[in-house]
Amino acid sequence: MFKREKYDLEFKEKIAKTFLKTVSAFSNYNDGKIIFGINDDGDLIGLDTTDKETLKIESMINDTLDPVPNYKLETKDLDGRQIIILNIFKGKNTPYYYKGKAYRRSNTSTLEVDRLELNRLVMEGINKDYEEKKSSNQNLSFETLELKLKNIVGINSLSLDILKTLNLYDKDGYYNIAGELLADENNIDFSGIDIVRFGKDINQILYRKTLSNSSLIYQYEKTIEIFERYYQYEEIEGYNRIKKELIPREGFRESLANAIVHRVWDIKTHIQIAMYTDRIEISSPGGLPAGISKEEYLSGNLSILRNPIIAGVFYRLNFIEQFGTGVMRIIDEYRQSVSKPKFEITENNIRIVLPVIEIDESNLSEDEVVIYNILLDKVELSRGELDEKSGFSKSKTLRIINKLVDKNIVKKIGEGPGTTYTLK
Numbered sequence: 001m002f003k004r005e006k007y008d009l010e011f012k013e014k015i016a017k018t019f020l021k022t023v024s025a026f027s028n029y030n031d032g033k034i035i036f037g038i039n040d041d042g043d044l045i046g047l048d049t050t051d052k053e054t055l056k057i058e059s060m061i062n063d064t065l066d067p068v069p070n071y072k073l074e075t076k077d078l079d080g081r082q083i084i085i086l087n088i089f090k091g092k093n094t095p096y097y098y099k100g101k102a103y104r105r106s107n108t109s110t111l112e113v114d115r116l117e118l119n120r121l122v123m124e125g126i127n128k129d130y131e132e133k134k135s136s137n138q139n140l141s142f143e144t145l146e147l148k149l150k151n152i153v154g155i156n157s158l159s160l161d162i163l164k165t166l167n168l169y170d171k172d173g174y175y176n177i178a179g180e181l182l183a184d185e186n187n188i189d190f191s192g193i194d195i196v197r198f199g200k201d202i203n204q205i206l207y208r209k210t211l212s213n214s215s216l217i218y219q220y221e222k223t224i225e226i227f228e229r230y231y232q233y234e235e236i237e238g239y240n241r242i243k244k245e246l247i248p249r250e251g252f253r254e255s256l257a258n259a260i261v262h263r264v265w266d267i268k269t270h271i272q273i274a275m276y277t278d279r280i281e282i283s284s285p286g287g288l289p290a291g292i293s294k295e296e297y298l299s300g301n302l303s304i305l306r307n308p309i310i311a312g313v314f315y316r317l318n319f320i321e322q323f324g325t326g327v328m329r330i331i332d333e334y335r336q337s338v339s340k341p342k343f344e345i346t347e348n349n350i351r352i353v354l355p356v357i358e359i360d361e362s363n364l365s366e367d368e369v370v371i372y373n374i375l376l377d378k379v380e381l382s383r384g385e386l387d388e389k390s391g392f393s394k395s396k397t398l399r400i401i402n403k404l405v406d407k408n409i410v411k412k413i414g415e416g417p418g419t420t421y422t423l424k
Contacts (some may be wrong), residue, residue, distance in 0.1 A: 004042060004080045005189065011038035013045050013052055015240055016079040019086075020064055021110045026088035027069035027096035028121055032105070037083035046081025049152055054084055066097045074345075095121035106347070116266060130266050131178035131307045132170070140175050140183035148317050164274040166316070167309045177265065178309035181216050188212075191285075192321040193219050194270035200277075210270065216260055216310065220319060227252050230275060244408060245282060246356050251333035251341065257319050258326045259284035261311045262350070283351045294345050330354075336363045336407065359409050367392070371400050372423070375410065380422045 005011055008030055010022050017036050026032035036057070037047045054073050062068055068091040074081060095102035095118060102113045103119060113121065123130060124245055146158035155162060163169040168179035180186045192212030199206050209226060231246045258269045264286030272283040289306045292343050305311045314320045321329065327343070330352070334340050339355035361369050372398040375381060376391045379387075387397050401421055404410035413420045 005040070007105045007107055008032040010034045010108070010110075011042065012036045013039040014047075014061075015056055016030055017060070017064075019057075020060060020098045021103045022105070022114075023061060023065060023069060023071070023086075023088050024096050024098040024101075025105045025110050027065070028094050029090060029104055031087070031089050034086040034088070035083055036086070037081065042076055044081055044083070046078075047084060048082075049131075050075040050082040050084055057084065064098055067091075067093050068415075069096050081324075092127075094125040120266070129184070129306070129308065130264075130404045131165075131176060131181070131309050133177050134170070135175045135177055135180040135187075137180055137183075137187060140174055140180060141185070142182070143184050144217050145182055145313075148217055152317055166313055168313075176205060176309070178185050178313075181265065181310065182313060184215055184218075186213055189268065190265065191268050191270045193223055193273060195223060195273045195275065197230060197275040198277075202390065207275075213279060218316070220256060220260060220314075223256055224249075224253060227275075227280075231280070247354050248333035248357065251354055252280060252282075252332045254320070254326045254330045254333075255282045255341075255354060257314060259350075261320065261329070262286070262289070262306050264306065277356075279353055279355045281351060281353050283349055285349060287349060288345060297345065298343060336360055357408075364404075364409075367396070367400050368404055370396070371404060372409065375421065375423045380413065380420045382418075382420050386421065388394055 003009070008026070009032065010019070012019050012034060013036075015036055019036075022032070022131050036053065037045055039045050054075060057073060059073060069091050072087040072089075073089070074085050076085065095113070102118055103110050104113050104117065105111075120130065123133070129373055142158050142163070146155075149155045149158060149162070160169060163175075163179065164171070168175065168182060170176055175183075181190060190212065192210065192214070195207075195208040195209045195211070196205060198204060207226075209222075211222055227247075228249065231252070232248075232249065233244050256273075259282050263271060263284045267285055269285040271285070272281070274281040274283075286306065288294065311320065320326065330341055334357070336357075336359065337355075338358040338360045341355070342351075342353040344351040344353070359372070361372060364372060370392075371386060375388060383394070383397055383401065385395055386392075386401070390397060392400070401410060401412075405412055405421075409423065411422050413422060
């Protein structure tokens with residue numbers, strides 16, 4: 001018995017016209033196989049005359065698919081029964097139509113694409129991304145972008161030549177979609193970022209802000225500002241104000257930049273940012289770009305940019321680091337935390353969950369664990385009390401405590417002889 005069908009594998013007991021829809025789907029989106037002589041349950045049935053049937057399959061594809069896709073046919077003998085394996089390869093000349101309609105795979109089903117998806121296939125077929133399309137608004141201003149480029153890159157003013165270099169102004173003489181999204185104002189059709197801060201449950205909304213119809217740069221920086229309001233705080237230690245974090249700022253910043261750079265912009269859905277007391281959830285519409293798997297996305301070994309122009313500008317502004325490293329940087333921010341970020345990927349959405357940091361004892365030295373465990377049992381202790389309970393010398397206890405304070409694990413209270421310590 002063969003494995004079950006999946007998104008890139010389909011079984012056909014006999015040769016019927018329905019397989020041609022799946023040929024269209026694989027040609028449009030991803031390599032796939034259709035095996036003839038296997039029933040839906042994966043049982044080997046076999047074919048009578050593979051030579052004749054192979055010619056039939058070839059003729060049906062060549063006569064009904066437009067354009068003709070790239071494929072390969074092979075025959076195999078299994079336990080005295082013949083099967084035909086049709087290998088279909090994703091093509092560059094999308095969309096591939098069967099009887100005037102284009103198809104896609106959804107798990108093990110083959111479905112006709114909707115108008116929006118068809119437009120994407122057409123753009124892909126002419127080697128253009130959605131962000132390269134001509135903007136409906138050609139009266140754009142770029143004060144926000146100009147100010148950032150002055151501060152970071154050192155330009156004197158934002159000229160049309162610089163906009164061309166950034167690929168925001170096409171060589172044919174028009175602003176594209178990427179240009180409009182990075183302009184000071186953009187079309188009402190473009191969704192932005194919807195931020196909600198919840199209280200004890202989702203029925204208690206403490207704050208809400210929707211950012212839209214403004215530069216992606218403004219939306220990005222305003223969202224960071226809101227994050228800092230709720231997940232960063234300052235403590236006075238001696239004569240210094242020390243900034244502390246409940247959730248790593250860099251982890252949130254990378255997650256937000258990824259959501260903006262990789263989202264699908266031709267659907268009216270906001271990037272959703274849900275802020276809870278114990279976590280933040282960032283949901284980006286669009287799922288993974290075609291050609292990248294969940295495993296490749298999480299490993300950080302491959303990066304296919306859905307919006308390379310926007311990504312290029314974000315890179316120049318230091319909003320993102322080297323392309324493809326975002327996920328690994330997010331994970332690295334939690335290297336000393338028991339709680340870890342989660343990545344939930346579906347066909348139409350990517351959700352990143354950033355929990356509040358919890359200390360991982362395994363990342364502490366043996367001596368640090370001793371002090372940490374003593375403080376777990378007590379609300380607040382002086383250095384002398386820690387000396388007594390740990391058996392360490394005064395200098396050793398102080399050295400360990402200072403390391404734990406630097407790691408944002410222990411909080412120092414007061415100054416001088418009355419100084420005490422507690423876990424954060």
